[in-house]
Amino acid sequence: MNIGTIIDAAAAGDPARAALIIDERVINYGELAAAVEQCAARLADRGLAGERIAVIDLGSVLSIATMLGAARIGAAAALMNPTLTPPELQGLVENAGCAPVGVAGDAYIDRLLEAGLPKVFTAADMLEGGDACAPLPAEDVDDRDALILFTSGTTGLPKAIGISQRRLSARITGITTPFRVDTSPTVSLMSVPFFHVGGAIGVLGNLYAGKTYVVQPRFDAGEWLRLVQEHRVTSTFMVPTMLQRILDHPDFGTTDLTSLATIAYGAAAAPVALVRRAMAAMPDVGLANVFGQTETLGAYTTLLPNDHRDPNRVASVGRPLPGVEVRVVDPHTGIDVDAGAVGELWVNTSQNVSEGWLRTGDLARQDSDGYIYPSGRLKDTINRGGEKFGPIEVEDAI
Template identity: 30%
Template structure:
């Protein structure tokens, strides 16, 4: 298995089909094949050796697609860089990965000088766009001037990419994924029979540096079709793109779905071309899911659960499962290539229905963390990837994610899982989005606290109103005892709610995050 295999098949079978659409620029698979072979030749001429790391720091664009194919074509390893990081954080990833070559776009031109100073191992900068930094090579000139080279066909268990985690739980770690990891996950998801429309059009609006979008990119390459690329997510931009380009498939994180389905543009545009809406990266509330199904009644909804370390998918909730109200609260069942278990603190499998840690194994499990053998051994102990997520499994194998284990709130001696509270809270008519965290409390040890974004035109409800609303759906001790109303929830680059940032104001000055 190798990532570039799909490009050979595409140029053989559909050479004149659009491979990428970015704004008004359309490139066919024949053009893509030529660009990739030439860019790989340019990388080799620049001294890129087998296994060298080539990083890319850019907003979504068609060149991102080409770079992700050209790097393995040249027998090297891709390092997608988080576009929301500071220069210091970017430099950390470049230095940690040992990346000597960096591809940047106009957005990051002004950072290059600082990156060179902070990451002395960076020897070559390649620029895509119209405003190159001093000393940078232009990608288009490299492509035009280079001779095409043969595909190295780097594949199998060889390292394909190093994806850095978002850093919400500490210093970012480089997740090492092989070609087998990535292709297995994409093929296995496609084996569900409804993951991606063959020959269709996939919209990229989630960040391409994140594997949640990258998994869709690989799957689209495998089943054939076209990539339509937006620089970034906006509800209006997504709605316009779906109508204009007749999008068949797209991935959105739950927070993006909420913003999209609640936007006026989603109701004004023709969305009838959509076949599949895949979501994941964090739990989705039942209220948002209900509004999505009402807006898009014929669209097949699929939830993918996993993490970067799992390439990234290990369970899928199918569109048929979404028709069952009870199953909609689950993350689905193990995909064909994965084994999934729920285990206790001693890694013993627990009885069905018991909450424990979700673990998985299979050919999609990462090779390990870059240069972190101890953390790799801890995460992969016993041959299973330990997700750090708390969940339970029913008798039919459906996994219900209750929270990140570290997000569990212990209030008055009772365990409270915030995902359950968030689901109840989100059904209140005034709540557009919410997050639940534990905060210090002199009486209860930890208090269940809600941070709420209001729906447009709604007044802030009193705490007791929200408690009563939640108490109709979950045990009263789980209901929030305090509430903050904010304009927006802080998000990680993967569009998950950044609970670490929410907690900081309450736990600053404390030497621990529990009470």
């Protein structure tokens, strides 16, 4: 499957269905498909088929349509953090091997030009005009990159991760069901950054399923509460600090959250006290702790809502998803540690962006039932008298 075609079925079967809601603007599937074809045509006209293209913007019609339009012609959008400085962006452009042409939201045009790109296309360049001849979707693209994401950069400059059409297609089709014209759309909300793996995969998965996706370009707890109530949001993904701010917000107790069925959280360790507080405050909402990283295209373990009801499991990130193999390994010997002992997580799954076992750099222990309990990062290991501890273990003890 060419990732650039994931909305074609919804656009043909129910073009008036709402695809995106961004800053109170509703973009239906027919309009989004037209924007994707327009972006594909613009990129193809500039000879960018097969290239990596720097894209810098918040979650917007421009960034989403460019991501899909690039994949449609066999190119790959390299999604970059809009808050980075021009020298940092220049490092990403060079690391990813991007073409000397980028795409930027109006607020970030100068930043990308200062990063050394001689030409930057704007929303007006990409989306206005409507007279471009849309090329047919590229064929035989399975092994071409469809998307470029970047690691978190906790130990230096973020590293570019190329994700092939084959792996991205497998990931999207594995986490959701395709659009059906006879099914009413549910509404999801994106508050995490679009350029992160959770943001990009969330957009692609929801659009493939024909859902309505509310995009909050910048997180604000009060605005999040308003969006859930107004648009009857059923599911969302957030990081623990967002959950904390929502629970602390003065409007939390008076906001109608009855539509909300599921909150997935992850991307950082969630304090057990916070999770228990959220469960008590929203007893009818299922919480799911998802654990993964860019190199695994997001979650490879999940603590399901029912698991949260077991007080002994709340500190866990759950068990490996179907098709995922996990080992807990002594990083110095490469030998598996005993059950319950802390070691480095190694992961092998078809959703890995590269073949074989991935050494995640995450420390954890796995109990006899397969549940995984993170302990921190390998680089943050504390050695006291020859015994090693992870920072999460220390925080929990305190």
